Amino acid sequence: MLTNIAYVLLLGLGLGALARLVRLPPLVGMLAAGILLGPCVLNLLSPQLLGISADLRQLALIIILARAGLSLEADDLRRAGRPAVLMCFVPASFEVLGMVVLAPRLLGVSLLDAAIMGAVVGAVSPAVIVPRMLKLMSEGYGTEKGIPQMVLAGASVDDVFVIVLFTSFTAMAQGGSFSVSALAGVPVSIVLGAVLGLAVGFLLAKFFAALHMRDSVKVVILLSVAFLLVALEDAVEAWVPFSGLLAVLGMGLGLRRWRLPVAERLTAKFGKLWVWAEVMLFVLVGAEVDLNYAAAGLAAVATVLGVLCFRALGVLLCVAGSKLTKKERLFAVLAYLPKATVQAAIGGVPLAMGLSCGQVVLTVAVIAILVTAPLGALAIDASYKKLLERAAD
Secondary structure (H helix, E strand, O other): OHHHHHHHHHHHHHHHHHHHHOOOOHHHHHHHHHHHHOOOOOOOOOHHHHHOHHHHHHHHHHHHHHHHHHHOOHHHHHHHOHHHHHOOOHHHHHHHHHHHHHHHHHOOOOHHHHHHHHHHHOOOOHHHHHHHHHHHHHHOEOHHHOHHHHHHHHHHHHHHHHHHHHHHHHHHHOOOOOOHHHHHHHHHHHHHHHHHHHHHHHHHHHHHHHOOOOHHHHHHHHHHHHHHHHHHHHHHOOOOOOOHHHHHHHHHHHHHHHOHHHHHHHHHHHHHHHHHHHHHHHHHHHHHOOHHHHOOOHHHHHHHHHHHHHHHHHHHHHHOOOOOOHHHHHHHHHHOOOOOHHHHHHOOHHHHOOOOOHHHHHHHHHHHHHHHHHHHHHHHHHHHHHHOOEOOO
């Protein structure tokens, strides 16, 4: 296990640095490192490490969402307003619709299979988007109109909505019926996650004010509470919908609201944790990619690019009537392209369930990762200075 982790970190860092040298996002190199180390190429990663890959990737997501919450201002979210709320579900809905329109024609699947496929590829990747939005916020680009905050909040909630759709569609494919109650539970899940997260953040702020301790100890406490919040989602899912990852985001937001100096110091600490967590996340995502499904042909690539056009229309609808300029609206479209973590997590589920569409869904999920993660990250990195205004110091 230790040898495997050394391979992941060293090759991930090395290829990430190489990608940066040729002006590509480091995550491109990290994904390539995972593909090289994974079962399809060198097969150097043990089944034991791959068996806990999902847990390690979730750990990395918790770290970046906690860091995002510690960096967010409630006033900035209010400034983003209506577009931030719409970004949580409208672009994903448009992408699912696009898949239902295009996939039966291009891939020869049924409407229900196309809906399952749309739910798999419909989620954007917080692991790609959140660090970049945090960078924009630290540099002051687009912050006066709350653009990074809008994208960050939407990307964090978008996954909850899409996974509920995925669960409902796969239940239908197994002979069940579409779960309206599950869909109705999405806003409940979001509200409960946010409220509980803010409450925990408030309690932690009071706790840290009452007891003096090192910031490193506070990081350990914050991470431990975040783990419990995520575990709580699984524990109560049979009775009440609840988003643990949103609660983690809300916890950081609450701590910043009621204990700003501590939040600012912990943000720096979490930034250091993200250095290794980012490598683990994207290398392990790359290791999940099955190259046997990546060479499926132009039809799958055309489908992925086609549904991205539907997503772009959804984003433009969200920002219609806002004060954003044409350049800022274009940036919002580009920032909502990357996919990786959700597709790696659930892309193989229909195949494991024995659904007839399993293989084609996995193929499209793999292609979505390989096409949109590098493309979206590169588009954000290359465009934000040109499309967004920098706030005055």
